[in-house]
Amino acid sequence: xxxxxxxxxxxxxxxxxxxxxxxxxxxxxxxxxxxxxxxxxxxxxxxxxxxxxxxxxxxxxxxxxxxxxxxxxxxxxxxxxxxxxxxxxxxxxxxxxxxxxxxxxxxxxxxxxxxxxxxxxxxxxxxxxxxxxxxxxxxxxxxxxxxxxxxxxxxxxxxxxxxxxxxxxxxxxxxxxxxxxxxxxxxxxxxxxxxxxxxxxxxxxxxxxxxxxxxxxxxxxxxxxxxxxxxxxxxxxxxxxxxxxxxxxxxxxxxxxxxxxxxxxxxxxxxxxxxxxxxxxxxxxxxxxxxxxxxxxxxxxxxxxxxxxxxxxxxxxxxxxxxxxxxxxxxxxxxxxxxxxxxxxxxxxxxxxx
Amino acid sequence: xxxxxxxxxxxxxxxxxxxxxxxxxxxxxxxxxxxxxxxxxxxxxxxxxxxxxxxxxxxxxxxxxxxxxxxxxxxxxxxxxxxxxxxxxxxxxxxxxxxxxxxxxxxxxxxxxxxxxxxxxxxxxxxxxxxxxxxxxxxxxxxxxxxxxxxxxxxxxxxxxxxxxxxxxxxxxxxxxxxxxxxxxxxxxxxxxxxxxxxxxxxxxxxxxxxxxxxxxxxxxxxxxxxxxxxxxxxxxxxxxxxxxxxxxxxxxxxxxxxxxxxxxxxxxxxxxxxxxxxxxxxxxxxxxxxxxxxxxxxxxxxxxxxxxxxxxxxxxxxxxxxxxxxxxxxxxxxxxxxxxxxxxxxxxxxxxx
Numbered sequence: 001x002x003x004x005x006x007x008x009x010x011x012x013x014x015x016x017x018x019x020x021x022x023x024x025x026x027x028x029x030x031x032x033x034x035x036x037x038x039x040x041x042x043x044x045x046x047x048x049x050x051x052x053x054x055x056x057x058x059x060x061x062x063x064x065x066x067x068x069x070x071x072x073x074x075x076x077x078x079x080x081x082x083x084x085x086x087x088x089x090x091x092x093x094x095x096x097x098x099x100x101x102x103x104x105x106x107x108x109x110x111x112x113x114x115x116x117x118x119x120x121x122x123x124x125x126x127x128x129x130x131x132x133x134x135x136x137x138x139x140x141x142x143x144x145x146x147x148x149x150x151x152x153x154x155x156x157x158x159x160x161x162x163x164x165x166x167x168x169x170x171x172x173x174x175x176x177x178x179x180x181x182x183x184x185x186x187x188x189x190x191x192x193x194x195x196x197x198x199x200x201x202x203x204x205x206x207x208x209x210x211x212x213x214x215x216x217x218x219x220x221x222x223x224x225x226x227x228x229x230x231x232x233x234x235x236x237x238x239x240x241x242x243x244x245x246x247x248x249x250x251x252x253x254x255x256x257x258x259x260x261x262x263x264x265x266x267x268x269x270x271x272x273x274x275x276x277x278x279x280x281x282x283x284x285x286x287x288x289x290x291x292x293x294x295x296x297x298x299x300x301x302x303x304x305x306x307x308x309x310x311x312x313x314x315x316x317x318x319x320x321x322x323x324x325x326x327x328x329x330x331x332x333x334x335x336x337x338x339x340x341x342x343x344x345x346x347x348x349x350x351x352x353x354x
Numbered sequence: 355x356x357x358x359x360x361x362x363x364x365x366x367x368x369x370x371x372x373x374x375x376x377x378x379x380x381x382x383x384x385x386x387x388x389x390x391x392x393x394x395x396x397x398x399x400x401x402x403x404x405x406x407x408x409x410x411x412x413x414x415x416x417x418x419x420x421x422x423x424x425x426x427x428x429x430x431x432x433x434x435x436x437x438x439x440x441x442x443x444x445x446x447x448x449x450x451x452x453x454x455x456x457x458x459x460x461x462x463x464x465x466x467x468x469x470x471x472x473x474x475x476x477x478x479x480x481x482x483x484x485x486x487x488x489x490x491x492x493x494x495x496x497x498x499x500x501x502x503x504x505x506x507x508x509x510x511x512x513x514x515x516x517x518x519x520x521x522x523x524x525x526x527x528x529x530x531x532x533x534x535x536x537x538x539x540x541x542x543x544x545x546x547x548x549x550x551x552x553x554x555x556x557x558x559x560x561x562x563x564x565x566x567x568x569x570x571x572x573x574x575x576x577x578x579x580x581x582x583x584x585x586x587x588x589x590x591x592x593x594x595x596x597x598x599x600x601x602x603x604x605x606x607x608x609x610x611x612x613x614x615x616x617x618x619x620x621x622x623x624x625x626x627x628x629x630x631x632x633x634x635x636x637x638x639x640x641x642x643x644x645x646x647x648x649x650x651x652x653x654x655x656x657x658x659x660x661x662x663x664x665x666x667x668x669x670x671x672x673x674x675x676x677x678x679x680x681x682x683x684x685x686x687x688x689x690x691x692x693x694x695x696x697x698x699x700x701x702x703x704x705x706x707x708x
Contacts, residue, residue, distance in 0.1 A: 003386045007393045018388045025376040032357045034372045036549040073427040077586035081570045195390040197551040197589030216435045232431035235551030
């Protein structure tokens with residue numbers, strides 16, 4: 001039975017990517033070798049890494065603008081640390097919009113003063129703070145573009161005089177932005193890009209090298225830039241699958257094309273949440289995420305019935321995070337509209353049967 | 355044409371592991387979901403992680419002895435840093451047997467005094483130093499059990515009063531040792547365990563928590579022990595393939611059984627190197643590695659001819675590392691004796707045709 005996988009991450013990837021990945025495990029590039037057993041220094045894998053980096057920059061419209069793309073290990077959680085190691089001299093400014101921002105902020109505190117410019121913690125992060133001011137003497141400003149757990153998304157980014165760093169783990173490649181506003185973007189692969197195990201970092205080179213401290217080799221972005229993401233053995237397979245996914249996106253028409261579909265999927269689902277008296281959205285309407293749709297049952301609604309209906313429909317991965325409860329439907333790039341429609345149909349059926 | 359893959363890492367894995375991995379990408383555990391799209395918090399993946407950790411401890415005979423097994427991201431290169439972050443208060447002792455020891459030592463220097471108890475750098479690391487003394491007031495002693503690049507291997511480990519830390523990246527699970535002599539063992543997966551992208555750490559819990567400094571969350575072994583390797587999203591697929599490889603090893607009879615085959619393979623290859631007048635081994639005989647066999651052509655031998663012969667035989671990955679030159683045949687656990695025989699046959703044919 002076909003599954004409709006709304007998992008928040010690791011999450012759905014295009015079916016053709018699964019197919020090509022499985023093929024490459026048995027025979028990569030007609031080499032009679034598995035992608036799992038080839039050297040990361042082989043010509044074939046260097047081509048994979050180069051293509052993945054080029055496609056990442058191309059999708060962000062950041063080629064030839066002084067940026068480097070890197071595929072590193074350690075997830076966004078390691079970036080919380082690396083960002084501060086490489087950029088925090090004395091003071092940094094953080095916007096706190098959820099669990100991941102909070103964690104990023106905590107790690108930065110080990111390296112200097114951290115100013116929380118605003119926080120939406122007062123309402124369990126169900127909105128995105130606006131009208132905050134960013135100290136101009138901070139070394140950088142850090143924000144999280146999409147909050148996977150709470151289902152909010154930043155629609156406006158400040159214009160800053162200082163470098164802007166953004167954790168885009170859960171909405172990278174999902175919408176067109178002026179990415180040149182950002183000086184450092186990072187994203188764990190496991191939502192819109194590939195399987196868990198690799199992390200994209202896109203960094204403007206001229207912000208680096210301005211720190212006094214000695215940075216451990218593996219924590220230093222310059223190490224990885226010089227070594228072209230091969231300072232140590234990269235996560236070969238995860239980079240390969242990321243490349244396939246970025247190629248799939250390109251063939252589809254790129255970020256602008258997928259953004260249209262993403263908007264459509266989000267509208268279908270949010271419309272039903274707003275229409276159906278048995279559901280209530282969690283996030284403030286103006287800050288709703290187009291990637292992670294969080295919602296709860298209204299008082300007295302029969303949870304058992306709804307759970308049985310979506311399970312019967314082949315839906316998986318929509319249980320909400322423990323910090324929010326209820327439901328969370330993650331509708332990343334690879335999620336087809338048809339699957340969103342299956343969920344909406346289950347919600348309608350729930351209303352009929354209640 | 356069948357390939358005989360002597361790559362130093364990422365390297366050959368069992369054929370049945372490739373097959374099962376490819377299957378799991380299309381349909382994992384009959385879930386109709388890919389292993390690449392499931393949550394790391396799903397019941398099925400938690401079972402994979404638990405099994406991989408249990409098998410790792412079982413193969414090392416370290417169950418119920420106060421050790422924890424972890425699967426982390428970042429490779430051994432990140433362990434160079436984590437070891438020092440977690441254990442180095444004032445002084446550490448390092449044995450320098452090659453490129454990776456040297457790198458480990460360099461990172462540790464950021465955290466305190468580092469004593470190089472001995473080094474084989476004087477002879478381009480072609481031997482393993484003996485009869486060194488380890489300062490008893492050091493926080494720990496660090497060594498590298500097998501030197502992938504130079505083809506040497508430690509046959510004796512000192513008995514220490516202080517914690518002993520060992521980088522076993524390139525020979526873990528290849529031979530029986532008294533692993534309880536070690537307090538912390540780490541190994542990048544990409545030789546005897548799985549694909550690149552995950553790193554096994556086996557740590558005796560009671561050596562932790564004795565440091566004054568604040569350790570960043572992701573660098574702290576205690577973070578990962580508490581979270582059972584799920585503090586952040588683990589490298590799901592790499593852990594899965596590692597589990598399959600550890601299961602394959604168990605079905606084969608475990609480390610003791612594979613050690614016999616490994617010894618046999620090494621003997622076949624070293625015998626030919628010693629017999630054939632066109633080849634000379636790189637490492638001192640008593641320190642020869644059973645995993646990475648390094649050798650050069652003797653003066654005047656026709657390199658072009660030898661290279662064409664092994665390529666015709668379907669051999670790949672035997673070019674030596676740039677620091678040593680010549681050839682390196684890596685004969686990890688998954689390498690069949692038959693492939694070693696193919697290489698030896700090519701060496702014999704080279705002699706006949708020269």
